Amino acid sequence: MLQSLTIRNYALISNLEIDFSSGFSVITGETGAGKSIILGALSLILGARSDAKYIRSGTDKCLIEGVFDISSYNLEQFFNEKGLEYDPKTCILRREIWISGKSRAFVNDSPAALNDLRELGAFLIDIHSQHQNLLLADNHFQLQVLDVLAQNRDLKNRYSEVYKNYILLNKQVAELKEDMVKQQAEEDYIRFQFNQIDEAKLKTDEETALEGERKILLNVEEIKSVLFHVGQILSSEENSVLSALKEALSAMQNLRRIYPAAEEAAGRIESAYLDLKDLAPDIDARQERIEFQPEHLKDINARLDLIYSLEQKHHLDSVEDLLALRKSLAEQISTIDHSEETLERLEKASAEAFNETANLAAMLTESRHKTAISFEKQLVDKVSVLGMPSMRFSVNFTAKTNPDITGFDDVTFLFSANRNSELRPVASTASGGEISRLMLGIKALIAGATSLPAIIFDEIDTGVSGETADKMARILRNMGQKMQVIAISHLPQIAAKGESQYLVYKEENNTSTETRIRRLTDDERITEIARILSGANLTEAAVENAKALMNSGKNMDKDLSCL
Secondary structure (H helix, E strand, C coil): CEEEEEEEEECCEEEEEEECCCCEEEEECCCCCCHHHHHHHHHHCCCCCCCHHHECCCCCEEEEEEEEECCCCCCHHHHHHHCCCCCCCEEEEEEEEECCCCEEEEECCEEECHHHHHHHHHHHEEEECHHHHHHHHCHHHHHHHHHHHCCCHHHHHHHHHHHHHHHHHHHHHHHHHHHHHHHHHHHHHHHHHHHHHHHCCCCCCHHHHHHHHHHHHHCHHHHHHHHHHHHHHHHCCCCCHHHHHHHHHHHHHHHCCCCCCHHHHHHHHHHHHHHHHHHHHHHHHHHHHCCCCHHHHHHHHHHHHHHHHHHHHCCCCCHHHHHHHHHHHHHHHHHHHHHHHHHHHHHHHHHHHHHHHHHHHHHHHHHHHHHHHHHHHHHHHHHHCCCCCCCEEEEEEEEEEEEECCEEEEEEEEEECCCCCCCEEHHHHCCHHHHHHHHHHHHHHHHHHCCCCEEEEECCCCCCCHHHHHHHHHHHHHHCCCCCEEEECCCHHHHHHCCEEEEEEEEECCCCEEEEEEECCHHHHHHHHHHHHHCCCCCHHHHHHHHHHHHHHHCCHHHHHHC
């Protein structure tokens, strides 16, 4: 249930905090006082799209926060799946909107995505407005009503999983068939490409190694000349580097006797001498070994020409890319070679999935038909007392050729306000007031069949009055025995039946207009109901009538069971 609502800097509200009661509550107030503003703010923490234009003038941010008691909602799994902070007793939804248009949402102070907020909001509260009455003309909504009354949630979840698997397998079969047609047309070319690369027997890093070897063979004379020259510098008999270093080393070693600091220099010269002494024969050996090999150079050029031509043909840059292409072509060939076998396996799995889908869809259909029989009678009993004593109602089923996500059933609610008129679809025959009453009856039945969240009715009483309004109030009060019900109303009969009543009003001064809400005492309720009855000028008769209505509300619980 909704325990409290806080609104700051939203439209005509600068700061509003209100606690709500369980059971059946009523919100009243003059037209334009701001009831729709409060509902609009509440819808924001339920995931509605934000609009910076509603931020109160002169401020840069608005905040809406709702506190909900979720102790009986069993929502731990949902919170865990969404990665949200879970409290088994309380859930706090908060929305912040900046003048820049930026918006942030929080669940128990954890940042939350707007979609998560919408999903969570659906578990917590249902705002029923005149706009929602349009849903009654929607066949998908009508089917949902039957499934809720039939308590088909688990069965629908199982069916949905099986159906999605069937659709996935069907898609895979279609895609494979399409791929097989393309692959058959390209098979020879794919095999040719693979064989051409495969026959080249390419190796990783081969291209780089060959290019380096070719560069050496093309510059043999220069390399030999440089190596010979360096060898001469290092170790020739006259004026060689090694001779000079040996002489310097001997001098520094002799100097150590009288100049100890020469020890370090001598060590470094000795290290350099030994390194170059080892290097000199290696350079000489390299100079002797290297030679021009025209046949080997010819082989390298031929190999590189093959690699370059394959790269150019396939628009690739390296041997590694060619090897990756070879792997891809091999996988395509394997797919072609096994495609018939794979298709047979997928078609078998698809057929099995369809049979499972059809079986579960048949179970849904059976459950819906059974529920429809009792639903038709119960809805007529519930709504006929609301000024439609001759109404008739029926659920019409049409079987689909192929199943969809809801099963094999198309459902249409048929309605007639008169005993002798032909039953027609609700969308084409029911008036706005009749649809409101039908929706109230449906919500009342759903409340009795399953655990609904809190519900807010926004002027569900439009178009009714007198005894019908009194019966409607009784239905709302009865729903309040099972759940939190809040009704925004202009009818005294409904206001009087509330277990608690809230007044929305405006306060104006020279600089601003404020929308406020407060809970009324019993005496204040009498005054407010009398105002609704008589208008701005309260009369003694209106006050007495208000008292009578209030007393009837207090004494009505004992006969609610008849509704």
